[in-house]
Amino acid sequence: MELDLAALNVETHKALSLVLLGAEGEVTDRGVIATEDIPPHTVIASIPLNSTISAQGLLDNVDEFSALSTFANTSSRITDDDLIAIAIILSRKDTGAGCDNAYLQRFNGFCMNFPSTFDSTIFLSPGSLPHNLLKGTNLLHSTMMLQNQIAQDHAILLKLLQDFAMVHSDMRGFFPTTSETFPLEDYVHGLFSVYSRACDLSMSISGRTAGRVRLLCPFLDMLNHSSSSKVFYEFDSGAVKIKTGDREIKKGSEVTLNYGPLTNAKLLLFYGFSLENNDYDDAELYVPLNPDLPLYKEKLGLLKKLDAMYDSTNSFRIKKGEDIPNTLLALLRLMPLTSLENVNAEEVITSENEFGVLNALESALQSMSQIISGNLLVVGDDRKKEEDTGMIAEYEKVRIYVESELEILSTALGVVRSGIAKLHSAESGLEECD
Numbered sequence: 374m375e376l377d378l379a380a381l382n383v384e385t386h387k388a389l390s391l392v393l394l395g396a397e398g399e400v401t402d403r404g405v406i407a408t409e410d411i412p413p414h415t416v417i418a419s420i421p422l423n424s425t426i427s428a429q430g431l432l433d434n435v436d437e438f439s440a441l442s443t444f445a446n447t448s449s450r451i452t453d454d455d456l457i458a459i460a461i462i463l464s465r466k467d468t469g470a471g472c473d474n475a476y477l478q479r480f481n482g483f484c485m486n487f488p489s490t491f492d493s494t495i496f497l498s499p500g501s502l503p504h505n506l507l508k509g510t511n512l513l514h515s516t517m518m519l520q521n522q523i524a525q526d527h528a529i530l531l532k533l534l535q536d537f538a539m540v541h542s543d544m545r546g547f548f549p550t551t552s553e554t555f556p557l558e559d560y561v562h563g564l565f566s567v568y569s570r571a572c573d574l575s576m577s578i579s580g581r582t583a584g585r586v587r588l589l590c591p592f593l594d595m596l597n598h599s600s601s602s603k604v605f606y607e608f609d610s611g612a613v614k615i616k617t618g619d620r621e622i623k624k625g626s627e628v629t630l631n632y633g634p635l636t637n638a639k640l641l642l643f644y645g646f647s648l649e650n651n652d653y654d655d656a657e658l659y660v661p662l663n664p665d666l667p668l669y670k671e672k673l674g675l676l677k678k679l680d681a682m683y684d685s686t687n688s689f690r691i692k693k694g695e696d697i698p699n700t701l702l703a704l705l706r707l708m709p710l711t712s713l714e715n716v717n718a719e720e721v722i723t724s725e726n727e728f729g730v731l732n733a734l735e736s737a738l739q740s741m742s743q744i745i746s747g748n749l750l751v752v753g754d755d756r757k758k759e760e761d762t763g764m765i766a767e768y769e770k771v772r773i774y775v776e777s778e779l780e781i782l783s784t785a786l787g788v789v790r791s792g793i794a795k796l797h798s799a800e801s802g803l804e805e806c807d
């Protein structure tokens with residue numbers, strides 16, 4: 374491991390050790406373990422802010438980054454993630470032949486310690502087992518969107534770097550400007566280093582909250598995720614402090630961090646793993662409000678009144694163990710109406726209308742479930758013949774996501790069907806009265 378924490382003035386608790394995890398012969402990952410019991414409320418690491426990589430740090434310390442950012446502001450946008458990704462690319466260059474900026478060179482060992490490849494669904498080859506299993510899922514859709522977005526951003530960024538070099542002749546040669554020196558693969562590597570290893574830190578300057586800042590933080594970036602971890606980090610006296618929280622860390626156990634309430638789709642896309650029984654999982658359902666519908670604006674107004682965050686282009690999330698979102702039901706109720714007189718989006722409009730709503734929902738949920746269970750059956754058969762252990766591991770990660778989504782959809786389908794049955798029995802009760 375090339376990680377020289379002392380060179381970056383990173384202090385770590387003496388009972389922590391960076392290790393290779395996994396059974397012998399199948400080591401795939403690294404992490405941190407406790408070599409002694411560590412009491413609750415203990416600072417286990419302190420990383421000076423100037424030993425982390427952030428957009429602000431780059432702007433403050435590297436003239437070329439500051440000039441690039443000012444230049445970009447006048448033409449296209451350059452995000453904090455882009456700046457950090459470029460810094461990673463420059464820092465990872467062989468110090469002799471590459472970048473000679475002292476600030477970036479300091480991070481060479483840190484950045485060289487990043488994995489050479491990352492796992493994410495964007496790297497799955499079309500036609501492979503896990504890719505086939507994703508067919509028709511929302512995750513495949515997000516994967517393709519992200520792939521396209523990154524390719525587009527790379528082209529824009531390359532053009533920006535070329536334009537910058539033309540205008541700033543004094544800084545020419547600092548940033549790469551060709552597809553050979555700034556290939557898409559390097560940009561993807563930089564971005565995924567950020568996605569899977571950076572933290573967002575709440576910072577306040579002179580007592581005022583300056584918002585959340587994206588940081589690549591040596592050592593913190595070696596902690597793996599566990600949703601039960603009590604370990605947390607905060608900005609304190611000029612440094613990022615990692616603390617044990619209110620639970621002791623037992624000797625021999627892994628020191629982990631809770632990355633947050635992330636669905637398996639997000640974990641697979643940005644971190645390359647998934648979790649069994651992930652409580653934060655959801656199933657996404659796209660039901661856009663078509664602007665060509667009669668009374669579109671009024672319907673949008675009613676939905677926004679019901680849910681201030683409603684955006685007609687966003688998907689709905691059916692969360693594990695939670696009810697079908699009210700806004701989705703309201704949208705389906707409002708969609709077919711040609712008059713909105715006395716309509717309250719929160720209530721069932723008429724029982725007849727409600728039949729339509731539940732039937733539409735039933736068929737949407739059913740068709741999504743059918744695609745997923747069909748894939749599980751067909752690709753599951755191919756999986757039995759597969760011998761490549763790497764491919765099987767990728768398949769298993771995706772299977773966890775897909776099965777969880779199927780379970781959420783099946784539960785929602787059950788709820789919708791019982792709603793339909795209730796309406797039927799209410800109606801037949803009325804008929805009997807007649």
Ligand SMILES: C[S@@+](CC[C@H](N)C(=O)[O-])C[C@H]1O[C@@H](n2cnc3c(N)ncnc32)[C@H](O)[C@@H]1O
Nearest residue numbers: 402403404569570594595596597598644645646
């Ligand atoms: C912040 S890094 C942690 C250090 C990393 N294991 C390494 O070797 O550099 C995050 C990456 O670690 C891996 N990881 C973290 N938590 C995990 C978990 N609970 N299960 C499987 N992989 C995990 C994933 O590859 C993820 O993208």
